Amino acid sequence: MIYKDSNNHIPTATKILKVNHAGEFGAVCIYRAQIWVCTIFNRKMLPVLNDFIVDERRHLQVFDEEISRRNGVRCKSYYFCGLGGYFLGFVSSLLGTQGIKSCTFAVEHTVVSHLKEQLKYLKQVDDVHAFEAVSSILADEESHRDYGSEGLESTRLVKFLSYVVKGVTTGVIKFGMR
Ligand SMILES: [Fe+2]
Numbered sequence: 556m557i558y559k560d561s562n563n564h565i566p567t568a569t570k571i572l573k574v575n576h577a578g579e580f581g582a583v584c585i586y587r588a589q590i591w592v593c594t595i596f597n598r599k600m601l602p603v604l605n606d607f608i609v610d611e612r613r614h615l616q617v618f619d620e621e622i623s624r625r626n627g628v629r630c631k632s633y634y635f636c637g638l639g640g641y642f643l644g645f646v647s648s649l650l651g652t653q654g655i656k657s658c659t660f661a662v663e664h665t666v667v668s669h670l671k672e673q674l675k676y677l678k679q680v681d682d683v684h685a686f687e688a689v690s691s692i693l694a695d696e697e698s699h700r701d702y703g704s705e706g707l708e709s710t711r712l713v714k715f716l717s718y719v720v721k722g723v724t725t726g727v728i729k730f731g732m733r
């Protein structure tokens with residue numbers, strides 16, 4: 556998706572921050588649900604999931620602060636992201652390690668490509684604070700994505716899950732950017 560100047564009263568940079576804020580809340584919820592399920596069924600996944608959720612909480616905080624400095628309004632998709640995150644987290648972790656990895660890879664892969672497009676736009680409009688906020692999370696998301704892709708098998712289930720997760724993630728971003 557190419558980011559362009561807004562056609563309403565909310566600047567594109569603010570929309571980007573809001574949509575990322577909602578997305579980070581969704582990510583926290585995904586990892587929270589996966590941690591709950593893995594506490595019972597898949598304890599070997601806990602260390603990495605606990606690391607990831609620390610990153611996602613920091614990302615949430617970064618965008619929370621930047622939004623508060625602007626208009627302080629949350630994205631309309633904020634709670635939808637939370638709910639969707641719990642749903643994806645539960646379903647993926649009930650499918651085991653491959654389910655978790657395919658969910659992580661699909662979400663983070665989509666996120667990373669959006670972040671890169673956002674950075675191009677923010678540089679072009681010279682919004683230094685928004686640019687810094689977005690670039691401060693990029694390396695974490697890339698490492699989450701790479702972890703997801705390591706040892707990911709290309710079974711039908713994994714492909715289907717990736718397809719759904721990618722679709723939902725992209726839909727949420729497009730909805731939030733309206
Ligand atoms: Fe994140």
Ligand SMILES: [Fe+2]
Binds near residue numbers: 663696
């Ligand atoms: Fe992430």
